[in-house]
Amino acid sequence: MISRKVQQVGGGSFIVSLPKSWADKVGLEKGSSVSMAEGIANTLIIYPPAKKLSPEQTIVLDFSDPIRSLGELVGSYLRGFDLIKVKSKGRIDPKMRNDLKSVIEKLPGLEIVEESSSEISLQCILNPSAINPKKLLERMFKLSKGMVHDSIQSILSADKKLAQLVIARDDEMDRTYFLLVRSVRKAMQEPEFAVQYGLHPIDLLDFRVAGMLIEGIGDKSADISTNWLDVGAPKIEDEGYEILEAAKRLEKLQEESMISFLEQRPRMSIDVRQVASEMRSFLSELERSSFSKPLEEARFLQHLGSVMREIARSCLDILDLLVPSYGSDPRGQGLKLI
Numbered sequence: 001m002i003s004r005k006v007q008q009v010g011g012g013s014f015i016v017s018l019p020k021s022w023a024d025k026v027g028l029e030k031g032s033s034v035s036m037a038e039g040i041a042n043t044l045i046i047y048p049p050a051k052k053l054s055p056e057q058t059i060v061l062d063f064s065d066p067i068r069s070l071g072e073l074v075g076s077y078l079r080g081f082d083l084i085k086v087k088s089k090g091r092i093d094p095k096m097r098n099d100l101k102s103v104i105e106k107l108p109g110l111e112i113v114e115e116s117s118s119e120i121s122l123q124c125i126l127n128p129s130a131i132n133p134k135k136l137l138e139r140m141f142k143l144s145k146g147m148v149h150d151s152i153q154s155i156l157s158a159d160k161k162l163a164q165l166v167i168a169r170d171d172e173m174d175r176t177y178f179l180l181v182r183s184v185r186k187a188m189q190e191p192e193f194a195v196q197y198g199l200h201p202i203d204l205l206d207f208r209v210a211g212m213l214i215e216g217i218g219d220k221s222a223d224i225s226t227n228w229l230d231v232g233a234p235k236i237e238d239e240g241y242e243i244l245e246a247a248k249r250l251e252k253l254q255e256e257s258m259i260s261f262l263e264q265r266p267r268m269s270i271d272v273r274q275v276a277s278e279m280r281s282f283l284s285e286l287e288r289s290s291f292s293k294p295l296e297e298a299r300f301l302q303h304l305g306s307v308m309r310e311i312a313r314s315c316l317d318i319l320d321l322l323v324p325s326y327g328s329d330p331r332g333q334g335l336k337l338i
Contacts, residue, residue, distance in 0.1 A: 002019050004016045004017055004019075018034075018046070026048035026049075027048070027049070028048060028049075032048075032049055033049060034046055034047060034048055034049065035047040035191055035192065035195075037191065037195055045191075045201070047191045056081065056082075056083035056084065056085060057076040057079075057081040057083070057084050057085070058084075058085045058087060059072045059073055059076065059084065059085070059086045059087065060087050060088070060089070061086060061087065061088040061089075061092065061096065063088075063093075063096065066096060066099060069086075069096075070099060070100070070103050073086065073100065073103055073104075073107075074103060074107065074178070077107045077110055077124065077178065077182060078178065078181050078182050078185060079185060080182060080185055080186045080189060081124070082123060082124045083121070083122070083123055083124075084110075084121075084122040084123075084124075085119060085120070085121050085122070086100060086119065086120040086121075086122070087118065087119045088118045088119070089118075090118065091117045091118055092117065092118060092119075092120070097120075100120060104122065106171065106174050106175055106178060107124075107175070107178055108126065108175050108176075108178065108179045109124045109125050109126035109179070110122050110123070110124050111123055111124075111125055126179075128183065128186050128190075128193055129193065129196060131179065131182075131183040131186075132183075132197050133180060133183050133184055133187065133197065133199065133204070133207050134197060134199070134207075134262065136176055136179055136180040136183065136211075137180060137207055137210060137211060137214070137261075137262070138258075138262055139176055140173065140176050140177065140180065140211060140214045140215065140218075141214060141254075141258040141261075141262070142258075143169065143172065143173055143176065143218065144173065144214050144217040144218050144221065144254070145251070145254050145255070145258065146169075147166050147169055147170070147173070147217075147218055147221035147222070148217065148221045148247075148250065148251070148254065148311060149247070149251065150162055150163075150165065150166050150221075151163065151166045151221040151222070151224040151225045152224070152243060152244075152247040154166065154225060154228070155224070155228055155236055155243065155304070156236060156240055156243060156244060158233060158235045158236075160229065160233050163225035163228060163229055163233070164225070164229070166221055166222055166224075166225040167222045167225050167226055169218075169222075170218055170219065170221075170222040173214075173215055173218035173219075174215070174218075177211055177212075177214075177215040180207065180208075180211045181208065181211065184204050184207055184208050184211075187199065187204055188201065188204055203264075206261075206321045209321060210261055210318050210321060213314045213317055213318050214314075214318070216314055217254075217311050217314050217315075220307050220310055220311050220314075221311075223307060224304060224307055227300060227303055227304075228300060228304075231296045231297065231299070231300045232296070234296070234297045234300065236301075238289060239286050239289055239290070239301060242282045242283070242285050242286040242289070243282075243286060243304070245278075245282045246279045246282035246283050246286065246305075246308055247308070249275045249276070249278050249279035249282070250279055250308055250311060250312055250315075252270055252275050253272065253275060253276065253279070253312055253315040253316070254311075254315055256270055256272060256275075256315070256319070257315040257316070257318040257319050258318075260319060260322060261318050261319070261321065261322065264322065265322070266319070266322055272316070272319065276312055276316065279308070279312060280309070283305040283308060283309060284305075286301055286304070286305050287301065287302050287305045289301075290302055
């Protein structure tokens with residue numbers, strides 16, 4: 001840790017010199033502007049001038065590895081580029097063009113502004129200052145809660161259309177998650193966006209992890225519905241009670257993790273360990289009863305129990321992101337740009 005003496009000028013402002021090694025590393029020079037923000041536990045954070053991304057990113061398509069090319073497109077969007085050009089040495093074939101457009105549809109705000117036989121120009125039209133990571137995470141929480149509920153309900157009521165809706169909603173979850181990652185990375189690159197919403201750098205890291213866990217819950221909900229449809233959508237009769245009771249406790253865990261994380265303090269409205277233990281007991285009973293079922297149905301019931309356990313684990317992982325309190329507020333007094 002580097003130590004510096006505080007000086008005072010004319011009985012007014014306090015002055016502290018910046019380490020030259022750090023200034024050189026971040027490219028500071030005479031006349032440069034730095035941003036400062038109050039952090040947790042009365043700390044002060046100094047941000048160097050934000051390194052602006054180059055105006056555009058160019059991706060050269062590799063037809064021998066299309067997945068890699070599509071991944072570069074997603075990566076460029078997540079890293080915050082507003083202008084992206086996708087080029088090919090020759091003509092972009094119809095299949096690759098369709099694959100590109102399918103990916104573009106999952107990236108909120110990204111629009112095709114120009115298109116030719118060998119090039120597609122894209123622009124993100126979203127205003128970063130209007131994207132609140134906390135609102136996006138809240139949207140993801142509510143979406144995941146509804147997906148879990150409906151995936152279970154579709155099984156208990158033998159409702160194939162409801163199961164198909166759950167699978168379709170996974171695309172909406174992906175879109176919201178991609179937008180969350182982009183906004184979090186933007187806020188880390190340009191701290192004024194984080195300050196605007198009262199978020200600390202630790203918050204941004206936690207939001208990124210929580211978003212990944214919630215997106216995973218959405219995937220698992222869609223997996224339940226997909227698996228049920230794949231085995232012929234069997235009507236569950238004898239095990240309905242165990243599934244319903246386990247689902248009720250899973251919903252409580254989701255609610256606890258959602259509200260606790262968004263409020264950044266444990267609600268303690270339920271005994272999490274007790275609820276998780278009760279859910280495991282019902283799932284164990286479900287798995288035991290599955291042994292008397294036909295093979296495909298038995299495999300589905302065991303898979304269902306396994307996936308519900310994984311969702312519960314993700315809820316507990318979200319609760320683990322909560323930090324110890326600093327005074328009355330877990331995150332101090334928030335951030336104020338100085």
